[in-house]
Amino acid sequence: MNTTANGTVLAGAEKEQPHRGGMTRSSVTPNNRFLYQTISAFATLVQYRDAYTSGHQQNVSDLARSIATELGLSRNQIEGVRIAGTLHDIGKIAVPMAILAKAGQLSGEEFNLIKTHSQVGHDILKGVDFPWPVAEAILQHHERPDGSGYPRALEGEAVILEARILGAADTVDAMASHRPYRPAKGIKHALRELDVGAGLHYDHAVVKACRYLFMEKGYKLLNSNATI
Ligand SMILES: [Fe+2]
Numbered sequence: 001m002n003t004t005a006n007g008t009v010l011a012g013a014e015k016e017q018p019h020r021g022g023m024t025r026s027s028v029t030p031n032n033r034f035l036y037q038t039i040s041a042f043a044t045l046v047q048y049r050d051a052y053t054s055g056h057q058q059n060v061s062d063l064a065r066s067i068a069t070e071l072g073l074s075r076n077q078i079e080g081v082r083i084a085g086t087l088h089d090i091g092k093i094a095v096p097m098a099i100l101a102k103a104g105q106l107s108g109e110e111f112n113l114i115k116t117h118s119q120v121g122h123d124i125l126k127g128v129d130f131p132w133p134v135a136e137a138i139l140q141h142h143e144r145p146d147g148s149g150y151p152r153a154l155e156g157e158a159v160i161l162e163a164r165i166l167g168a169a170d171t172v173d174a175m176a177s178h179r180p181y182r183p184a185k186g187i188k189h190a191l192r193e194l195d196v197g198a199g200l201h202y203d204h205a206v207v208k209a210c211r212y213l214f215m216e217k218g219y220k221l222l223n224s225n226a227t228i
Contacts, residue, residue: 035130043086046093050100053089055223056173061085062222063169063210068207071165080132081162088138088166091121103180118142119151137162141170146200164203168194168210171202176226187214187221187228 047054065082073081092100095117099110106114122139140163143149145156145184149167159167175190191211198207214228 001157028096038128039083039086042175049093050097052177052179053092053100056177057086057089057222059173059177060088060166060169062166063172063213063219066164066213066219067165067169067206067209068159070213071205073161076132077162080130080134080137081165083130083132084134084137084162085166085169086191087125087134088121088170089117090121090124091138094120097196101180107179115142115150120201127156133160136160139163141166141201142163143167144197144201145203148201164206168206172210173221173224176224180217184226187226206219 001165006169015206043054045055046057061082062085064079064085065173066222068078068081092114095114099106099113102110116197118139118141122135125135125138128135135161139151140149140154140159143152143154143159143163144167145159145164147153147155164189172187175185175193176187191214194207220227
């Protein structure tokens with residue numbers, strides 16, 4: 001098995017099922033082995049720099065993959081969502097730790113710096129010829145269906161489904177986690193936030209799938225003690 005620092009990144013590469021419309025997993029070819037190893041290296045880079053973001057990326061990756069599965073996406077799309085989740089905040093390496101870990105309220109200037117991370121993540125990965133829209137999903141993961149997101153204020157389905165899934169999964173894990181500036185708010189609070197924002201900040205179908213996972217299927221975030 002191709003293991004990684006966190007033991008999760010390469011798990012998908014070993015399965016034997018075919019993807020629809022993309023890579024096949026009937027064998028791990030040298031090329032896609034390098035691909036998964038490179039993804040793992042990027043994830044490890046984040047782990048050395050910022051343990052919170054590393055754990056957050058793993059949690060978002062797993063929840064986003066589960067939502068994509070619940071929505072009935074193809075195996076290939078599910079894998080793309082999983083990989084985009086694994087790397088979605090990689091652009092935070094360009095944000096000073098003093099800002100990422102700040103306990104007090106962020107100034108407007110500091111928040112604007114944090115907001116650059118989706119563009120930076122895109123720019124880091126845009127030259128990688130992934131068989132999935134990884135760089136675009138990362139660029140769009142803070143876009144919102146009502147146009148209130150960033151960096152381009154895209155609306156509705158102009159936000160690709162992969163990014164809409166990441167946006168909801170990102171919110172759930174962020175709210176369920178303790179942050180330097182606030183205590184954890186918990187899963188119930190996060191699911192309520194998704195419900196209130198359904199159709200505005202979050203895709204209706206994605207919200208429904210996410211709620212179903214936690215409430216009916218007993219889903220739990222990977223690196224978290226958060227319970228319903
Ligand atoms: Fe983000």
